[in-house]
Amino acid sequence: MRKAQGSWEKRILKSLNSMCTELSIPLARKRPVGEQKELLSKWNEMGTDEPDLSLFRPVYAPKDFLEVLINLRNPNYENGDYLSFRTHLGLIQVPLKVKDIPELKELFVELGLTTGQLGIDDATQVPPELFENEHVRIGQKVLAEQDSAAAQQYVRQGSPTALRAELWALILNISSQPEDILYYEQLKTNVIQHDLLVDSLIYKDVKLTASNDDYYFVFEDYLYQVLLCFSRDTSVLGHFAYNSASPPKSYIRGKLGIEEYAVFYPPNGVIPFHGFSMYVAPLCFLYHEPSKLYQIFREMYVRFFFRLHSISSHPSGIVSLCLLFETLLQTHLPQLFYHLREIGAQPLRISFKWMVRAFSGYLATDQLLLLWDRILGYNSLELLAVLAAAVFAFRAVNLMEVTSLAAAEAVLADLSTLKVMPLLQIFLFATVT
Amino acid sequence: MSRPKNQNYKAYGSSKGKEREQRTSVRFKTTFMNTLIDVLRHRPGWVEVKDEGEWDFYWCDIGWLRENFDHTYMDEHVRISHFRNHYELTRKNYMVKNLKRFRKQLEREAGKLEAAKCDFFPKTFELPSEYHLFVEEFRKNPGITWIMKPVARSQGKGIFLFRRLKDIMDWRKGTAGKKPTSLEAQQARGAVNPSGSHDSRSSDDQKEEIPVENYVAQRYIENPYLIGGRKFDLRVYVLVMSYIPLRAWLYRDGFARFSNTRFTLNSIDDQYVHLTNVAVQKTSPDYHPKKGCKWMLQRFRQYLASKHGPEAVETLFSNMDNIFIKSLQSVQKVIISDKHCFELYGYDILIDQDLKPWLLEVNASPSLTASSPEDYELKACLLEDTLHIVDMEARLTGKEKRVGGFDLMWNDGPVSREEGAPDLSETGNFATNTHLGCINDRKAQLRQLFRSLQSQKKASS
Numbered sequence: 001m002r003k004a005q006g007s008w009e010k011r012i013l014k015s016l017n018s019m020c021t022e023l024s025i026p027l028a029r030k031r032p033v034g035e036q037k038e039l040l041s042k043w044n045e046m047g048t049d050e051p052d053l054s055l056f057r058p059v060y061a062p063k064d065f066l067e068v069l070i071n072l073r074n075p076n077y078e079n080g081d082y083l084s085f086r087t088h089l090g091l092i093q094v095p096l097k098v099k100d101i102p103e104l105k106e107l108f109v110e111l112g113l114t115t116g117q118l119g120i121d122d123a124t125q126v127p128p129e130l131f132e133n134e135h136v137r138i139g140q141k142v143l144a145e146q147d148s149a150a151a152q153q154y155v156r157q158g159s160p161t162a163l164r165a166e167l168w169a170l171i172l173n174i175s176s177q178p179e180d181i182l183y184y185e186q187l188k189t190n191v192i193q194h195d196l197l198v199d200s201l202i203y204k205d206v207k208l209t210a211s212n213d214d215y216y217f218v219f220e221d222y223l224y225q226v227l228l229c230f231s232r233d234t235s236v237l238g239h240f241a242y243n244s245a246s247p248p249k250s251y252i253r254g255k256l257g258i259e260e261y262a263v264f265y266p267p268n269g270v271i272p273f274h275g276f277s278m279y280v281a282p283l284c285f286l287y288h289e290p291s292k293l294y295q296i297f298r299e300m301y302v303r304f305f306f307r308l309h310s311i312s313s314h315p316s317g318i319v320s321l322c323l324l325f326e327t328l329l330q331t332h333l334p335q336l337f338y339h340l341r342e343i344g345a346q347p348l349r350i351s352f353k354w355m356v357r358a359f360s361g362y363l364a365t366d367q368l369l370l371l372w373d374r375i376l377g378y379n380s381l382e383l384l385a386v387l388a389a390a391v392f393a394f395r396a397v398n399l400m401e402v403t404s405l406a407a408a409e410a411v412l413a414d415l416s417t418l419k420v421m422p423l424l425q426i427f428l429f430a431t432v433t
Numbered sequence: 434m435s436r437p438k439n440q441n442y443k444a445y446g447s448s449k450g451k452e453r454e455q456r457t458s459v460r461f462k463t464t465f466m467n468t469l470i471d472v473l474r475h476r477p478g479w480v481e482v483k484d485e486g487e488w489d490f491y492w493c494d495i496g497w498l499r500e501n502f503d504h505t506y507m508d509e510h511v512r513i514s515h516f517r518n519h520y521e522l523t524r525k526n527y528m529v530k531n532l533k534r535f536r537k538q539l540e541r542e543a544g545k546l547e548a549a550k551c552d553f554f555p556k557t558f559e560l561p562s563e564y565h566l567f568v569e570e571f572r573k574n575p576g577i578t579w580i581m582k583p584v585a586r587s588q589g590k591g592i593f594l595f596r597r598l599k600d601i602m603d604w605r606k607g608t609a610g611k612k613p614t615s616l617e618a619q620q621a622r623g624a625v626n627p628s629g630s631h632d633s634r635s636s637d638d639q640k641e642e643i644p645v646e647n648y649v650a651q652r653y654i655e656n657p658y659l660i661g662g663r664k665f666d667l668r669v670y671v672l673v674m675s676y677i678p679l680r681a682w683l684y685r686d687g688f689a690r691f692s693n694t695r696f697t698l699n700s701i702d703d704q705y706v707h708l709t710n711v712a713v714q715k716t717s718p719d720y721h722p723k724k725g726c727k728w729m730l731q732r733f734r735q736y737l738a739s740k741h742g743p744e745a746v747e748t749l750f751s752n753m754d755n756i757f758i759k760s761l762q763s764v765q766k767v768i769i770s771d772k773h774c775f776e777l778y779g780y781d782i783l784i785d786q787d788l789k790p791w792l793l794e795v796n797a798s799p800s801l802t803a804s805s806p807e808d809y810e811l812k813a814c815l816l817e818d819t820l821h822i823v824d825m826e827a828r829l830t831g832k833e834k835r836v837g838g839f840d841l842m843w844n845d846g847p848v849s850r851e852e853g854a855p856d857l858s859e860t861g862n863f864a865t866n867t868h869l870g871c872i873n874d875r876k877a878q879l880r881q882l883f884r885s886l887q888s889q890k891k892a893s894s
Contacts, residue, residue, distance in 0.1 A: 044662055045695040161735060162742045214807070215732060218661035218691060284661070286739055366735055 001072075001319075005311040008068050009246065012271055015059050020197055029195055036192050043188070046224040059201060061274040062356045065309060066091075066349070069319055072311070090326030090337075091348045096313055098324040100331070104386060105428055108378065110156040111421075113429050118158025119370040119421030132160075139163045148173060156377035158370050158421070165286040171376050172299040176292050184291035187229035190267075194232075198266040202227045206277045213361055219284035223277050226294050230301075236268035239302035243310055270306070275353075278360040279305050282368050304381055308356050316381040321355050322348055324385040329392055332431065336396050345405040350412050351388040358384060359415075367420045387420060390427035394418070459825045463492040467802040468809060472816040478826070490825055495519070495798060507773045512823050515797060516676070516774045521764045523778070523797040525649045526559040526584050528760070535763035551763075553756045553792050555652040559584075567650050571598060578653040594653060601650075654791055658784040660736065662695040666793060667730070667782040669869065671757050671842070672819055676770035678845035681761055682822060683754070685838045685873040686811050689733045691726040727808065734870030737788075745788060753782060753790045754867050758843055760792060777819055814838055814875060821879070828886055836882065837875035840866050 031039070039046075070091045099107065111117065116131035126132070135157065142150045143166050151170045159167050169175065191199075206223045210216045216223075230236070240247055247269025280297050287293035307317045314320065329347055330337045340347050354362050358381070359371060374383055391412065392399065398411045459479045463469055469492055473479055482488050492514040502517050521527045532554055540548035558567035560581075571579070581601065583591040595601055657664045670684040728736075738746045757780065779799025783791045801816070803809035818837035822829075834841045834848060841848050842865070850864040 161739045164739060214805075215728065217726070218663060218728070221662055221695070285736060288740065365732065 001311055001313050004068070004072050006246075008065075008311060011068075012059055016197070016271060019059070031193060031195050035195075039192050043192075043225070045221055059271055059273060062353045063349075065273070065318075065356070066352045069311065069322060072319065090323070090330060091346050092319065092323045092326060094319060094323065096320050096323050098315070098320055098327050099382065101328070101428065101431075104382070107380075108374075108383070108386075108424075108428060110377075111374070111424055111428060113425060116157060117421050117425070118160065118373075119367070119419065120425065122158075136160045136163070139167065143167065143170065146170060152377055152379070154377075155373040159373045161366075164369065164373070168286065168376060169292070169296065172296060172303070174292065174295045174299060176289070176295075180295055181291045184229065184294050187232050187294075188225075190232040191228045196231060196266055198231050198272065199228055201272055202231065202277070205272055205274060209275055209361065210277045210281045213281070215365060216278075216281040216284070216361070219281060222284045222290065222293060223280050225290050226280050226297055227272070227277060229294055230298060231266040231268050231270070231272070233268045233298065234264070236270060236298065236302060237264060239306060240269060243306055243312070270301075273309065275357050275361075278357050282360050282365055282372070285365055285369070303379075304375060305358065307381060308358065318356065321381060321385040322352065324382060325351055325355070325388045328386065328389040332389075333393055333396060336392065336399060339400055340408060343403055343405065343408070345402070345408040347392060349405070350409055351392070354388055354391075354415075355381075355384045359387065362415045363418060363420065364416050367418065371420045383424065386427060387424055390423040391415065391418065393427055393431070394423055459490055460486065460488045461490040461492070462486070462488040464494055464497070465492060465801060468812040469801045469816055472813050472820070476817075476820060490823075509772075510825070511773055512775060512825065513773050514775060514777070516673075516776050517769045517771060519768065519776055519797045521767045522760065523795050524584055525557070525582060525651075525794060526647055528764075528795065529554065529557045529559065529649065531763045531767060532760065535759070550755055551759050553752075553759070553790060555654060555791055557649050557651040560648045560650055568598065574652075578655055580651050580653040582649050582651060584647040584649060654783055654785055656786045658786050658788065660689075660691070663691045665689045665691045665728075667733070667753075667780075667784070667790075668799070669730075669753070669757075669780045669782060670799065670815055671761075671778045671780055672775065672822060672839060673761060673778065674775050674822065675772065676761070676765050676768045679761060679765055679843055680841070680845065681757065681843045682836075682839040683757065683842040683867050683869060684815055684818070685730075685840065685868050685871055685875075686815065687730045687869065688727040688808075688811070689730065691728070727804070729807070729811070730870035731872070741788065749784070749788050749790060750867070750869050751865065753869065754842065754865055756780070756782065756790060756792050758847075760795065761843070775819075775823055777815075814873075818875065818879075828883065830886070830889070833882065834866055835878060837879050838873045840868050842867050 070093075072092070072094045105112070109115075116135060118132070118135065121131040122128070139154060139160055140163065142154050143163060148170050151167050155167055155171065174180075202224070206220060206227070210223055211220050237247055247264045279301065280293075283293055283297055283300070287296055304316070307314060308321075309318065311317070311319060326337075326348055337347065358375070359368055363371065371383065371387065375381060395411055399408060402408045402411060457478060459476075460482045461473050461479050462482050463473060473492070474481065479490075489508075489510060490512050495515060498513075498515045498517070502513075507513070521531055532551060536548050536551040539551065556570060558564075558570065560567065576596065578594055578596050580592065580594050659665075667687060667689050669687040672682040672684070674680045674682070734746060734750075737749070760780075776797060777799065779796035781793040781796070783793050785791065801812055803812055815838065818839050821836050822839060829836070848866040850866045
């Protein structure tokens, strides 16, 4: 796995470097004073800037990453040439251990049919006395006591809209101390003083994705403020201690190969890909103060999101998620799986982008936030794979009738009307296995 | 049926008493070739008539109304989509006059506190008639920004901001001497048609004068609530079925329209910053049609709730209810309440940073053209439900409090969310039957409604 991650990183870095040479733009440069002043005055409205980004391309897109994952093979494992019941028909060919439905039911026990949920039991037809009022009361109590562990347990049943921002901050251990605000201001100064090539990639990504989204376009400015600072935050390097990835290195001009002159590039070690800004966009709904928004995002990234684009064997890593998704589908909807495979529409090809983005931009915001409640609550991303499978199960009837990949994509193009919690509940607890 | 009045026709087919005849086929007419025509054409049993044919239902434009309403005879069952003198509510200068008068009346009858509930309209002066009053107010508040709006135009045309009297001196010199174009003059003339309560100019005088375009100068709200640094306003739909008694419905859906550029008071010349009309935004160099700059009201309500908590949001929305009701009450006695008329208004509301809602204006012909598939869906459902309430098919009992996405907001008195009559004590602290920005499960509701109506009919026949 590490070898695969290493060679993937080499590829990305090569791509970045070649873009750099092609466009003759340095990876980093110090801004002239005039430019610094200008940027500082425009800090709150960077979205109005329209730099020429036509020559920039995102370094990679999720589908490129998928190709890499598909080609992962364990050299110690002999699959054998004969087909059997056990043969995995999906794209991922790495034999990682993934949970099956009974194990998932155990893990996600609070999502069961007999437990109250926000996203189900707060529907208009359900009188609030049955669950919602009590749940809100408990939430307020948890916040009053500032109990982080209790908060984590609490959000497994969903978080009330008014309490969510504080609850998440409590779970992620974010409190706006003066030193945090100072740190953010320091990052901001770094942005003003130096211009990185990566900045243009960030601009391009925001313009391509979040700005075009019907709901997140409003937060465009916040996204720049967060992501530009993020790319300069060296404290993010800390997460590479438990990440199979390693930060890309670059060398001071003229000193190629000499280790003393190696620096991490970008400073936080994370090269953004197409759609990266969508990790931040939903958070803008909850946090409006830039330094707090920044901290929440950074913490979410180093706890969860990084796993979605690095190759590892971790159960919440993207490889495991893909395998979990495919296994669930093959085991419980074999007809559908086989049919889609036959028409050249491997299910993972469609669901991969959902999982890499943690469904941001695909689900309606309120549903997405309910999903992320549970991710925080269970400290695991496995629900992303379960939800992906549940979506396929939900639209199975239509999918059985399609005859091409394009048609399958069309059936699954619009997820904005889906209700996340009922789907998860039905798939995990109400389907006959 | 409708026919020109000068023909000697005896009315027939008119039903006596309260029983409305059920129509098997409804002949409709309209000149609007957008969402509306789709909805009308798809309605079962509705047949389009063109040109001179006779109609049972006409969704007309206000130009036609002005020229023909007075000469058209309509049978009892016939419906038309405007009130004859809707401009009492929708023309900015008339609305201000009516509201001011209503406020005085309220103060006399119910005291200062009650009258203060009418303070949702920024201070407005009609120009040129109230110029001196305006200057007095202007001098009392140096440094604030004012917005100048032409009385009869829409879609953001002719609007500008100013801070110094000098700016409008220049403007006065510019337009006061100018002859409006013949089209503008015609419109101005038609719109300033004396309704007996305002100008006492006779029609002869009018022909002599060059009509000067009327403007209002309004205090500009300098601290609008911003989302993502952007200014926005809310478009809300209110359906009025009659003024006497006042029956008004509020649609649950609507949208927030964002300005494309970031809000700052530094650039008052930048129309694009301050005006949020989609029509103006569309011409901004920043405008990308794919972006769309609208949020559905549900999204807006959720955003506010997560930021300020549900109580603050409840207060805001009930203050908006107050705006709708008071504005309608202020013109209740002035509007000619013809039983053939109904009207779908588009209210434009601005929220300031203290979460106080302000009324910007009321539109008698809110745009029914869709700017995106989502917008199309909203407008199509809005129109469908409007037609359900107009009820040409005579299916409703008249006791309904909800039809599709519409909630009955006022029925000659407040309507309570609970069953039974509301507690009409002075505190009036009951849950009103409005659900603006809430979940709109209209399909399910309509299914249930019509099924129960059908079974009721079967039972009674």
